[in-house]
Amino acid sequence: MRKLLNTLYITLPDSYLACDGENVLVKINGEIKFRVPIHNLEGIVCFGYAGASPGLMELCCERGVSISFLTHFGKFIGRVSGRISGNxxxxxxxxxxxxxxxxxxxxxxxxxxxxxxxxxxxxxxxxxxxxxxxxxxxxxxxxxxxxxxxxxxxxxxxxxxxxxxxxxxxxxxxxxxxxxxxxxxxxxxxxxxxxxxxxxxxxxxxxxxxxxxxxxxxxxxxxxxxxxxxxxxxxxxxxxxxxxxxxxxxxxxxxxxxxxxxxxxxxxxxxxxxxxxxxxxxxxxxxxxxxxxxxxxxxxxxxxxxxxxxxxxxxxxxxxxxxxxxxxxxxxxxxxxxxxxxx
Incomplete structure:
Protein backbone atom coordinates (compact mmCIF):
# COMPACT_ATOMS: atom_id res chain seq x y z
CA MET A 1 0.00 0.00 0.00
CA ARG A 2 1.23 3.48 -0.89
CA LYS A 3 2.50 5.60 2.00
CA LEU A 4 0.70 8.89 2.50
CA LEU A 5 3.31 11.65 2.37
CA ASN A 6 2.92 15.37 2.92
CA THR A 7 1.83 18.10 0.56
CA LEU A 8 3.70 21.39 0.97
CA TYR A 9 1.40 24.40 0.57
CA ILE A 10 3.05 27.76 -0.22
CA THR A 11 0.69 30.63 0.61
CA LEU A 12 2.98 33.68 0.78
CA PRO A 13 3.29 35.32 -2.67
CA ASP A 14 6.86 36.53 -2.08
CA SER A 15 8.14 32.99 -1.46
CA TYR A 16 10.77 31.43 -3.68
CA LEU A 17 11.38 27.69 -3.93
CA ALA A 18 14.88 26.33 -4.34
CA CYS A 19 16.79 23.19 -3.47
CA ASP A 20 19.90 22.24 -1.54
CA GLY A 21 20.90 18.68 -2.32
CA GLU A 22 17.85 16.54 -1.53
CA ASN A 23 16.08 19.32 0.38
CA VAL A 24 13.36 21.73 -0.71
CA LEU A 25 13.95 25.28 0.52
CA VAL A 26 11.37 28.04 0.95
CA LYS A 27 13.02 31.45 0.81
CA ILE A 28 11.59 34.90 1.47
CA ASN A 29 13.77 37.87 0.47
CA GLY A 30 16.71 35.50 0.14
CA GLU A 31 16.38 34.14 3.69
CA ILE A 32 15.63 30.43 4.20
CA LYS A 33 12.36 30.13 6.14
CA PHE A 34 11.66 26.42 5.75
CA ARG A 35 13.51 23.29 4.74
CA VAL A 36 12.07 19.83 4.09
CA PRO A 37 13.61 16.65 2.59
CA ILE A 38 12.20 15.85 -0.85
CA HIS A 39 11.47 12.25 0.16
CA ASN A 40 8.91 13.52 2.70
CA LEU A 41 6.80 15.17 0.01
CA GLU A 42 4.33 13.94 -2.56
CA GLY A 43 3.38 17.35 -3.92
CA ILE A 44 3.87 21.11 -3.70
CA VAL A 45 1.00 23.56 -4.20
CA CYS A 46 1.82 27.26 -4.65
CA PHE A 47 -0.79 30.00 -4.18
CA GLY A 48 -0.07 33.39 -5.65
CA TYR A 49 3.00 33.84 -7.79
CA ALA A 50 5.74 32.03 -5.90
CA GLY A 51 8.79 31.37 -8.02
CA ALA A 52 10.72 28.12 -8.29
CA SER A 53 14.29 27.53 -9.42
CA PRO A 54 15.01 25.26 -12.41
CA GLY A 55 17.06 23.06 -10.09
CA LEU A 56 14.13 22.56 -7.74
CA MET A 57 11.78 21.71 -10.62
CA GLU A 58 14.30 19.18 -11.96
CA LEU A 59 14.62 17.59 -8.52
CA CYS A 60 10.84 17.34 -8.15
CA CYS A 61 10.44 15.79 -11.60
CA GLU A 62 13.12 13.21 -10.82
CA ARG A 63 11.52 12.30 -7.48
CA GLY A 64 7.93 12.24 -8.74
CA VAL A 65 6.86 15.30 -6.74
CA SER A 66 4.46 17.49 -8.71
CA ILE A 67 4.37 21.29 -8.38
CA SER A 68 0.99 22.96 -8.92
CA PHE A 69 0.63 26.71 -9.39
CA LEU A 70 -2.63 28.42 -8.45
CA THR A 71 -3.68 32.05 -8.32
CA HIS A 72 -4.03 33.78 -4.97
CA PHE A 73 -7.77 32.97 -5.23
CA GLY A 74 -7.21 29.24 -5.82
CA LYS A 75 -7.71 29.11 -9.59
CA PHE A 76 -5.52 26.50 -11.26
CA ILE A 77 -2.73 27.90 -13.49
CA GLY A 78 -0.48 24.98 -14.33
CA ARG A 79 1.38 21.95 -13.11
CA VAL A 80 4.96 20.71 -13.39
CA SER A 81 5.50 16.97 -13.19
CA GLY A 82 7.95 14.39 -14.46
CA ARG A 83 7.45 11.66 -16.99
CA ILE A 84 4.25 9.64 -16.70
CA SER A 85 5.13 6.24 -15.30
CA GLY A 86 3.34 2.99 -15.97
CA ASN A 87 2.67 0.68 -18.84
Missing amino acids: VLLRRTQYRWSDDFESSLRLSKRFLLAKVINSRSVLHRAIRDHSQIVDTLALSKSMDDLSAYSNKLITSNDMDSLRGIEGLSAASYFSVFNHLILNQKDDFCFTGRNRRPPTDRVNSLLSFLYTLLSHETAAALESVGLDPQVGFLHKDRPGRLSLSLDLMEELRPHFADRLALTLINRNQIDGGGFTIKENGTVIMDDKTRKEVLLAWQKRKQEEIVHPFIEEKIQFGLVPYVQAMLLSRHLRGDLEDYPPFFWK
Whole structure:
Protein backbone atom coordinates (compact mmCIF):
# COMPACT_ATOMS: atom_id res chain seq x y z
CA MET A 1 0.00 0.00 0.00
CA ARG A 2 1.23 3.48 -0.89
CA LYS A 3 2.50 5.60 2.00
CA LEU A 4 0.70 8.89 2.50
CA LEU A 5 3.31 11.65 2.37
CA ASN A 6 2.92 15.37 2.92
CA THR A 7 1.83 18.10 0.56
CA LEU A 8 3.70 21.39 0.97
CA TYR A 9 1.40 24.40 0.57
CA ILE A 10 3.05 27.76 -0.22
CA THR A 11 0.69 30.63 0.61
CA LEU A 12 2.98 33.68 0.78
CA PRO A 13 3.29 35.32 -2.67
CA ASP A 14 6.86 36.53 -2.08
CA SER A 15 8.14 32.99 -1.46
CA TYR A 16 10.77 31.43 -3.68
CA LEU A 17 11.38 27.69 -3.93
CA ALA A 18 14.88 26.33 -4.34
CA CYS A 19 16.79 23.19 -3.47
CA ASP A 20 19.90 22.24 -1.54
CA GLY A 21 20.90 18.68 -2.32
CA GLU A 22 17.85 16.54 -1.53
CA ASN A 23 16.08 19.32 0.38
CA VAL A 24 13.36 21.73 -0.71
CA LEU A 25 13.95 25.28 0.52
CA VAL A 26 11.37 28.04 0.95
CA LYS A 27 13.02 31.45 0.81
CA ILE A 28 11.59 34.90 1.47
CA ASN A 29 13.77 37.87 0.47
CA GLY A 30 16.71 35.50 0.14
CA GLU A 31 16.38 34.14 3.69
CA ILE A 32 15.63 30.43 4.20
CA LYS A 33 12.36 30.13 6.14
CA PHE A 34 11.66 26.42 5.75
CA ARG A 35 13.51 23.29 4.74
CA VAL A 36 12.07 19.83 4.09
CA PRO A 37 13.61 16.65 2.59
CA ILE A 38 12.20 15.85 -0.85
CA HIS A 39 11.47 12.25 0.16
CA ASN A 40 8.91 13.52 2.70
CA LEU A 41 6.80 15.17 0.01
CA GLU A 42 4.33 13.94 -2.56
CA GLY A 43 3.38 17.35 -3.92
CA ILE A 44 3.87 21.11 -3.70
CA VAL A 45 1.00 23.56 -4.20
CA CYS A 46 1.82 27.26 -4.65
CA PHE A 47 -0.79 30.00 -4.18
CA GLY A 48 -0.07 33.39 -5.65
CA TYR A 49 3.00 33.84 -7.79
CA ALA A 50 5.74 32.03 -5.90
CA GLY A 51 8.79 31.37 -8.02
CA ALA A 52 10.72 28.12 -8.29
CA SER A 53 14.29 27.53 -9.42
CA PRO A 54 15.01 25.26 -12.41
CA GLY A 55 17.06 23.06 -10.09
CA LEU A 56 14.13 22.56 -7.74
CA MET A 57 11.78 21.71 -10.62
CA GLU A 58 14.30 19.18 -11.96
CA LEU A 59 14.62 17.59 -8.52
CA CYS A 60 10.84 17.34 -8.15
CA CYS A 61 10.44 15.79 -11.60
CA GLU A 62 13.12 13.21 -10.82
CA ARG A 63 11.52 12.30 -7.48
CA GLY A 64 7.93 12.24 -8.74
CA VAL A 65 6.86 15.30 -6.74
CA SER A 66 4.46 17.49 -8.71
CA ILE A 67 4.37 21.29 -8.38
CA SER A 68 0.99 22.96 -8.92
CA PHE A 69 0.63 26.71 -9.39
CA LEU A 70 -2.63 28.42 -8.45
CA THR A 71 -3.68 32.05 -8.32
CA HIS A 72 -4.03 33.78 -4.97
CA PHE A 73 -7.77 32.97 -5.23
CA GLY A 74 -7.21 29.24 -5.82
CA LYS A 75 -7.71 29.11 -9.59
CA PHE A 76 -5.52 26.50 -11.26
CA ILE A 77 -2.73 27.90 -13.49
CA GLY A 78 -0.48 24.98 -14.33
CA ARG A 79 1.38 21.95 -13.11
CA VAL A 80 4.96 20.71 -13.39
CA SER A 81 5.50 16.97 -13.19
CA GLY A 82 7.95 14.39 -14.46
CA ARG A 83 7.45 11.66 -16.99
CA ILE A 84 4.25 9.64 -16.70
CA SER A 85 5.13 6.24 -15.30
CA GLY A 86 3.34 2.99 -15.97
CA ASN A 87 2.67 0.68 -18.84
CA VAL A 88 2.07 2.45 -22.16
CA LEU A 89 -0.47 -0.27 -22.95
CA LEU A 90 -2.56 0.94 -20.01
CA ARG A 91 -2.74 4.46 -21.42
CA ARG A 92 -3.51 3.17 -24.92
CA THR A 93 -6.42 1.22 -23.42
CA GLN A 94 -7.54 4.38 -21.62
CA TYR A 95 -7.57 6.33 -24.89
CA ARG A 96 -9.50 3.60 -26.73
CA TRP A 97 -12.09 3.36 -23.99
CA SER A 98 -12.43 7.13 -23.90
CA ASP A 99 -13.35 7.06 -27.61
CA ASP A 100 -15.72 4.11 -27.13
CA PHE A 101 -19.31 5.11 -26.34
CA GLU A 102 -20.27 2.03 -24.33
CA SER A 103 -17.14 2.07 -22.18
CA SER A 104 -17.44 5.80 -21.48
CA LEU A 105 -21.13 5.50 -20.64
CA ARG A 106 -20.59 2.59 -18.25
CA LEU A 107 -17.74 4.26 -16.35
CA SER A 108 -19.54 7.61 -16.28
CA LYS A 109 -22.48 5.89 -14.63
CA ARG A 110 -20.17 4.51 -11.94
CA PHE A 111 -18.70 7.94 -11.16
CA LEU A 112 -22.05 9.71 -11.03
CA LEU A 113 -23.95 6.99 -9.21
CA ALA A 114 -21.40 7.13 -6.40
CA LYS A 115 -21.63 10.93 -6.34
CA VAL A 116 -25.42 10.88 -5.97
CA ILE A 117 -25.40 8.14 -3.33
CA ASN A 118 -22.62 9.83 -1.38
CA SER A 119 -24.47 13.15 -1.55
CA ARG A 120 -27.52 11.39 -0.14
CA SER A 121 -25.44 9.98 2.71
CA VAL A 122 -24.33 13.52 3.65
CA LEU A 123 -28.00 14.47 4.06
CA HIS A 124 -28.77 11.24 5.89
CA ARG A 125 -25.96 11.89 8.37
CA ALA A 126 -27.30 15.40 9.06
CA ILE A 127 -30.73 13.98 9.91
CA ARG A 128 -29.19 11.26 12.06
CA ASP A 129 -26.93 13.59 14.03
CA HIS A 130 -29.02 16.78 14.14
CA SER A 131 -32.66 15.74 13.80
CA GLN A 132 -33.76 18.32 16.38
CA ILE A 133 -32.12 21.18 14.50
CA VAL A 134 -32.30 20.57 10.76
CA ASP A 135 -35.38 20.63 8.54
CA THR A 136 -35.85 16.87 8.31
CA LEU A 137 -38.79 17.22 5.93
CA ALA A 138 -36.77 19.17 3.34
CA LEU A 139 -33.75 16.90 3.68
CA SER A 140 -35.88 13.76 3.41
CA LYS A 141 -37.52 15.12 0.26
CA SER A 142 -34.12 15.72 -1.31
CA MET A 143 -32.99 12.24 -0.25
CA ASP A 144 -36.02 10.76 -2.03
CA ASP A 145 -35.17 12.80 -5.12
CA LEU A 146 -31.57 11.55 -5.07
CA SER A 147 -32.74 7.96 -4.75
CA ALA A 148 -34.96 8.43 -7.81
CA TYR A 149 -32.13 10.05 -9.77
CA SER A 150 -29.77 7.21 -8.91
CA ASN A 151 -32.25 4.76 -10.39
CA LYS A 152 -32.51 6.88 -13.53
CA LEU A 153 -28.73 6.94 -13.84
CA ILE A 154 -28.68 3.15 -13.91
CA THR A 155 -31.15 2.95 -16.80
CA SER A 156 -29.83 5.94 -18.78
CA ASN A 157 -28.47 5.02 -22.20
CA ASP A 158 -26.80 8.19 -23.48
CA MET A 159 -24.33 10.73 -22.17
CA ASP A 160 -26.56 13.79 -22.53
CA SER A 161 -29.32 12.30 -20.37
CA LEU A 162 -26.66 11.16 -17.90
CA ARG A 163 -25.35 14.71 -17.55
CA GLY A 164 -28.91 16.03 -17.30
CA ILE A 165 -29.73 13.67 -14.44
CA GLU A 166 -26.51 14.63 -12.69
CA GLY A 167 -27.46 18.30 -13.01
CA LEU A 168 -30.90 17.67 -11.50
CA SER A 169 -29.45 15.68 -8.63
CA ALA A 170 -26.90 18.41 -7.89
CA ALA A 171 -29.67 21.03 -7.92
CA SER A 172 -31.72 19.01 -5.44
CA TYR A 173 -28.74 18.41 -3.18
CA PHE A 174 -27.57 22.02 -3.12
CA SER A 175 -31.14 23.30 -2.68
CA VAL A 176 -31.05 21.96 0.89
CA PHE A 177 -27.34 22.52 1.58
CA ASN A 178 -28.10 25.65 3.58
CA HIS A 179 -30.02 23.48 6.07
CA LEU A 180 -26.75 21.71 6.87
CA ILE A 181 -25.15 24.98 8.02
CA LEU A 182 -25.95 25.04 11.72
CA ASN A 183 -23.82 27.96 12.93
CA GLN A 184 -22.87 31.40 11.58
CA LYS A 185 -25.86 31.30 9.24
CA ASP A 186 -25.82 35.05 8.61
CA ASP A 187 -22.23 35.02 7.36
CA PHE A 188 -22.47 31.65 5.63
CA CYS A 189 -25.84 31.78 3.93
CA PHE A 190 -25.99 29.46 0.91
CA THR A 191 -28.61 30.06 -1.79
CA GLY A 192 -27.15 27.89 -4.55
CA ARG A 193 -23.95 26.75 -6.18
CA ASN A 194 -22.09 29.44 -8.11
CA ARG A 195 -18.50 29.72 -9.30
CA ARG A 196 -16.16 31.54 -11.71
CA PRO A 197 -16.22 33.59 -9.60
CA PRO A 198 -17.85 32.46 -6.33
CA THR A 199 -20.11 35.20 -4.99
CA ASP A 200 -20.58 34.09 -1.39
CA ARG A 201 -18.43 32.64 1.37
CA VAL A 202 -19.73 29.07 1.15
CA ASN A 203 -19.12 28.85 -2.59
CA SER A 204 -15.69 30.37 -2.15
CA LEU A 205 -14.85 27.68 0.40
CA LEU A 206 -16.29 24.86 -1.73
CA SER A 207 -14.41 26.01 -4.84
CA PHE A 208 -11.15 26.12 -2.89
CA LEU A 209 -11.66 22.61 -1.51
CA TYR A 210 -12.58 21.28 -4.97
CA THR A 211 -9.32 22.74 -6.28
CA LEU A 212 -7.37 20.86 -3.59
CA LEU A 213 -9.24 17.66 -4.44
CA SER A 214 -8.43 18.11 -8.12
CA HIS A 215 -4.74 18.25 -7.24
CA GLU A 216 -5.06 15.02 -5.25
CA THR A 217 -6.91 13.09 -7.96
CA ALA A 218 -4.55 14.23 -10.73
CA ALA A 219 -1.53 13.12 -8.70
CA ALA A 220 -3.21 9.80 -7.92
CA LEU A 221 -3.99 9.06 -11.56
CA GLU A 222 -0.46 9.91 -12.68
CA SER A 223 0.98 7.69 -9.94
CA VAL A 224 -0.68 4.61 -11.48
CA GLY A 225 0.24 5.56 -15.05
CA LEU A 226 -3.08 7.01 -16.24
CA ASP A 227 -3.41 10.26 -18.18
CA PRO A 228 -5.43 12.71 -16.04
CA GLN A 229 -6.42 14.73 -19.13
CA VAL A 230 -8.33 11.97 -20.95
CA GLY A 231 -11.64 11.20 -19.28
CA PHE A 232 -14.88 9.38 -19.90
CA LEU A 233 -17.57 11.71 -18.53
CA HIS A 234 -15.92 15.09 -19.01
CA LYS A 235 -15.09 15.94 -22.60
CA ASP A 236 -11.55 16.62 -23.74
CA ARG A 237 -10.49 20.24 -23.63
CA PRO A 238 -6.96 21.69 -23.87
CA GLY A 239 -5.51 21.95 -20.38
CA ARG A 240 -8.50 20.28 -18.75
CA LEU A 241 -7.87 17.39 -16.35
CA SER A 242 -10.91 15.47 -17.57
CA LEU A 243 -10.19 12.12 -15.91
CA SER A 244 -9.30 13.92 -12.68
CA LEU A 245 -12.70 15.62 -12.81
CA ASP A 246 -14.34 12.23 -13.44
CA LEU A 247 -12.72 10.70 -10.39
CA MET A 248 -13.53 13.77 -8.29
CA GLU A 249 -17.27 13.28 -8.73
CA GLU A 250 -17.58 10.38 -6.31
CA LEU A 251 -15.24 12.02 -3.79
CA ARG A 252 -16.69 15.55 -3.60
CA PRO A 253 -19.40 14.95 -0.96
CA HIS A 254 -17.12 13.51 1.73
CA PHE A 255 -13.78 15.07 0.85
CA ALA A 256 -14.97 18.63 0.26
CA ASP A 257 -18.62 19.22 1.17
CA ARG A 258 -18.48 17.64 4.64
CA LEU A 259 -15.20 19.37 5.44
CA ALA A 260 -16.69 22.74 4.46
CA LEU A 261 -19.63 22.13 6.78
CA THR A 262 -17.32 21.06 9.61
CA LEU A 263 -15.19 24.19 9.30
CA ILE A 264 -18.26 26.42 9.45
CA ASN A 265 -20.29 24.55 12.08
CA ARG A 266 -17.33 24.16 14.45
CA ASN A 267 -16.44 27.85 14.06
CA GLN A 268 -12.97 27.00 12.77
CA ILE A 269 -13.41 29.80 10.24
CA ASP A 270 -15.59 32.90 10.34
CA GLY A 271 -17.11 35.40 8.00
CA GLY A 272 -14.39 37.94 8.71
CA GLY A 273 -11.89 35.71 6.96
CA PHE A 274 -13.36 36.49 3.53
CA THR A 275 -13.14 39.59 1.37
CA ILE A 276 -15.82 40.76 -1.07
CA LYS A 277 -14.26 42.43 -4.12
CA GLU A 278 -15.87 45.22 -6.14
CA ASN A 279 -17.03 42.77 -8.82
CA GLY A 280 -18.75 40.57 -6.21
CA THR A 281 -16.05 37.91 -6.07
CA VAL A 282 -15.59 36.49 -2.57
CA ILE A 283 -12.10 35.29 -1.61
CA MET A 284 -10.63 34.02 1.65
CA ASP A 285 -7.73 35.76 3.36
CA ASP A 286 -4.37 34.18 4.12
CA LYS A 287 -5.25 33.26 7.72
CA THR A 288 -8.44 31.46 6.68
CA ARG A 289 -6.68 29.74 3.80
CA LYS A 290 -4.07 28.38 6.20
CA GLU A 291 -6.79 27.16 8.57
CA VAL A 292 -8.54 25.35 5.72
CA LEU A 293 -5.27 23.78 4.54
CA LEU A 294 -4.49 22.61 8.08
CA ALA A 295 -7.94 21.01 8.38
CA TRP A 296 -7.52 19.43 4.93
CA GLN A 297 -4.21 17.84 5.94
CA LYS A 298 -5.65 16.67 9.24
CA ARG A 299 -8.65 15.09 7.52
CA LYS A 300 -6.33 13.19 5.18
CA GLN A 301 -4.64 11.59 8.18
CA GLU A 302 -7.88 10.09 9.54
CA GLU A 303 -8.25 6.34 9.14
CA ILE A 304 -11.16 4.53 7.52
CA VAL A 305 -11.86 1.01 6.31
CA HIS A 306 -12.10 1.17 2.53
CA PRO A 307 -15.46 -0.35 1.52
CA PHE A 308 -14.04 -2.36 -1.40
CA ILE A 309 -10.54 -3.49 -0.45
CA GLU A 310 -11.68 -3.79 3.20
CA GLU A 311 -8.36 -2.49 4.55
CA LYS A 312 -7.77 0.28 7.05
CA ILE A 313 -6.18 3.20 5.23
CA GLN A 314 -5.72 6.92 5.74
CA PHE A 315 -8.51 8.97 4.20
CA GLY A 316 -6.02 10.81 2.02
CA LEU A 317 -5.15 7.56 0.26
CA VAL A 318 -8.68 7.07 -1.10
CA PRO A 319 -7.93 8.87 -4.42
CA TYR A 320 -4.89 6.62 -4.91
CA VAL A 321 -6.88 3.47 -4.16
CA GLN A 322 -9.61 4.51 -6.59
CA ALA A 323 -7.02 5.32 -9.28
CA MET A 324 -5.43 1.92 -8.69
CA LEU A 325 -8.81 0.16 -8.98
CA LEU A 326 -9.58 2.05 -12.20
CA SER A 327 -6.22 1.07 -13.69
CA ARG A 328 -6.78 -2.56 -12.73
CA HIS A 329 -10.16 -2.50 -14.44
CA LEU A 330 -8.62 -1.05 -17.59
CA ARG A 331 -5.99 -3.79 -17.53
CA GLY A 332 -8.69 -6.45 -17.21
CA ASP A 333 -7.76 -7.50 -13.67
CA LEU A 334 -11.16 -6.34 -12.36
CA GLU A 335 -14.43 -7.08 -14.14
CA ASP A 336 -15.83 -3.67 -13.28
CA TYR A 337 -14.74 -0.43 -11.62
CA PRO A 338 -15.86 -0.22 -7.97
CA PRO A 339 -16.52 3.43 -7.09
CA PHE A 340 -16.12 4.78 -3.57
CA PHE A 341 -19.32 4.51 -1.54
CA TRP A 342 -19.01 6.01 1.93
CA LYS A 343 -21.30 4.55 4.59
